[in-house]
Amino acid sequence: MCDQELLLSYLYDELPSSDRQVFDRHLATCADCRAEVDGLRGTRAHLTSWTPPEPDLGFHVVRSATPAESPRRWWHTSPAWGLAAAALLTVAVSAAIANVEVRVGGDGIVVRTGWNRDTTGVPGQNPAVLATSATTSEIQRVETRLEQLESQLAARPAATAVPAAMIGRMSDTEIVRFVRQTVSESEQRQQGILASQILQVNRDTEVARRADFDRLLVAYRELQGNNFQTSRSVKALEDHFMRVGLQR
Amino acid sequence: MMSDEELVARSRGGDLDSFNQLVLRWERPIYALAYRVIGREEEARDVAQETFLRAFRALSGFKGHAKFSSWLYRITLNLCRDWIRRERRTPIVQAPEGIDLVELAGEAVGTESIDDLVSRKELGRAVAKAMALLPDEQRTAIILKEYHGLTFQEIADLLDCPLSTVKTRLYQGLTVLRRHLEQADVDRAERARVRNGALEPVIGSTNPI
Numbered sequence: 001m002c003d004q005e006l007l008l009s010y011l012y013d014e015l016p017s018s019d020r021q022v023f024d025r026h027l028a029t030c031a032d033c034r035a036e037v038d039g040l041r042g043t044r045a046h047l048t049s050w051t052p053p054e055p056d057l058g059f060h061v062v063r064s065a066t067p068a069e070s071p072r073r074w075w076h077t078s079p080a081w082g083l084a085a086a087a088l089l090t091v092a093v094s095a096a097i098a099n100v101e102v103r104v105g106g107d108g109i110v111v112r113t114g115w116n117r118d119t120t121g122v123p124g125q126n127p128a129v130l131a132t133s134a135t136t137s138e139i140q141r142v143e144t145r146l147e148q149l150e151s152q153l154a155a156r157p158a159a160t161a162v163p164a165a166m167i168g169r170m171s172d173t174e175i176v177r178f179v180r181q182t183v184s185e186s187e188q189r190q191q192g193i194l195a196s197q198i199l200q201v202n203r204d205t206e207v208a209r210r211a212d213f214d215r216l217l218v219a220y221r222e223l224q225g226n227n228f229q230t231s232r233s234v235k236a237l238e239d240h241f242m243r244v245g246l247q248r
Numbered sequence: 249m250m251s252d253e254e255l256v257a258r259s260r261g262g263d264l265d266s267f268n269q270l271v272l273r274w275e276r277p278i279y280a281l282a283y284r285v286i287g288r289e290e291e292a293r294d295v296a297q298e299t300f301l302r303a304f305r306a307l308s309g310f311k312g313h314a315k316f317s318s319w320l321y322r323i324t325l326n327l328c329r330d331w332i333r334r335e336r337r338t339p340i341v342q343a344p345e346g347i348d349l350v351e352l353a354g355e356a357v358g359t360e361s362i363d364d365l366v367s368r369k370e371l372g373r374a375v376a377k378a379m380a381l382l383p384d385e386q387r388t389a390i391i392l393k394e395y396h397g398l399t400f401q402e403i404a405d406l407l408d409c410p411l412s413t414v415k416t417r418l419y420q421g422l423t424v425l426r427r428h429l430e431q432a433d434v435d436r437a438e439r440a441r442v443r444n445g446a447l448e449p450v451i452g453s454t455n456p457i
Contacts, residue, residue, distance in 0.1 A: 052283040052284065
C-alpha cells in the first residue's frame with residue numbers, strides 16, 4: 001500500500017481532478033493499490049444494504065398555552081400502537097356499520113367502505129321505503145358478488161397432486177419452483193376464502209341493520225300515533241275547560 | 249423551497265411553522281444517525297426527539313457558522329455519546345433472527361426476487377453486526393461519511409479532530425468491515441446454497457461452525 005490518505009480521498013472522490021489523474025496513473029501500475037481500491041469499493045457497496053427500521057416519527061412543535069414564554073414548548077409524538085389501535089377500531093366499526101365492498105383481483109384484495117353509495121334519494125319519495133329498497137339492492141349486489149367469487153374459487157384448479165415418482169425425477173430447482181407455486185396458489189385460495197368470509201359478515205350485518213331499521217320505524221310510528229292521541233286528549237280537555245269557563 | 253438558514257431565521261423570530269418544517273426535513277436523517285450509532289430503534293427515536301427539543305431551545309445560540317444540519321448532527325452525536333456512557337453499553341443490533349417473507353415482500357425494490365431480498369436482508373444484518381464491533385469513533389466517522397455524505401473536513405469539524413485523524417479512523421474502520429463482510433459473504437453463499445437444495449455442506453468449507 002502506498003499512501004492511505006490519498007487512496008481514501010480517491011475512494012470517496014474527494015481528490016482535485018489533477019490529483020485524481022495522477023492517482024489513476026498510479027493505479028495502472030500498482031496492483032496492491034488496485035486490489036485495495038476494489039476491495040474497499042466492494043465493502044462500501046455492502047454498506048448500502050444497512051437501512052434503519054422505518055420509524056414512527058412526526059415530531060412537531062405545539063404552541064404552548066403561554067406564548068410569551070418561548071422556551072416552554074414540548075414535542076408531541078403519537079405512539080404507534082395508539083394509532084394502530086385507533087385504525088383497527090375504525091376499520092372494525094366501519095365494517096360493522098358501513099357498506100363494505102370487497103373485491104378480489106390480480107392486485108390482491110380491495111376492501112372499500114362507504115355510507116352513501118346508492119342511497120341518493122329521489123325528492124318527495126318516502127325515505128323509509130327508499131332506505132329499505134336501497135338495502136335490498138345492496139344485499140342483492142353483495143350476494144351476486146359472493147356468487148361470482150364462489151364460482152371463481154371453484155374454477156381455480158386445486159393443488160396439483162404430484163406422484164412421488166415424479167418428484168424423484170425433478171431437479172432441485174424444479175422442486176423449489178413447484179413448492180413455491182403450490183404455496184402461492186394456496187395463498188391465493190386463502191385470500192379468496194377470507195374475502196368471501198368478509199362478504200358473509202357484511203351480508204349478515206345488512207340483514208341485521210334492516211331489521212333494526214324496521215323496528216325503529218315501527219316504534220317511531222307508534223310514538224307518533226301516541227302523540228296524536230295525546231294531543232287530541234289535551235285538545236278535548238282544553239275545549240272542556242273553555243266550555244266550563246264560558247258557562248260561568 | 250426555503251433554505252434551512254431562512255427557516256432558522258424565521259424560527260428565531262418565533263415562527264413555529266418554520267421550525268416544524270425544519271423538523272420535518274431533518275427528522276429522518278437525525279433518527280437514522282442515532283439509530284446507526286446506538287443501534288436501538290426506540291432509543292434512537294428518543295434521541296432524535298431530544299435533538300429537536302434542544303435545538304429549539306438553543307436556537308438563539310445558533311450563529312450560523314456551521315450548517316444547520318451539522319449543528320443538529322453535533323447535538324445528536326452528543327446525546328448518543330451520553331446515552332452510551334450512561335448505559336455503559338456498546339451498541340447492539342436488534343435484529344430478529346428469522347426473516348418474515350411477507351414483511352420482506354413489501355420492501356421489494358424493482359424486479360428483486362425473494363432470493364435477492366433475503367440476500368439483501370442478510371447482508372444488511374451482517375453490516376449492522378460488523379459496524380457494532382467497531383470502536384465508537386471509527387463507527388461514527390464511517391456513518392457520517394457513508395450514510396450522510398459529509399466531507400472529511402465536515403467530519404473533522406463536527407468531531408473536533410484533525411483531518412488526518414478522520415481519515416485514519418475511516419481507513420481502519422473500513423478495513424475491519426471489509427474483513428468481516430467478506431467472511432459474511434462466504435457464509436451467505438453457503439446458506440443460499442443450502443437453501444437452494446444442495447443439502448450436504450462441502451467438507452472443508454470455509455464456514456467455521
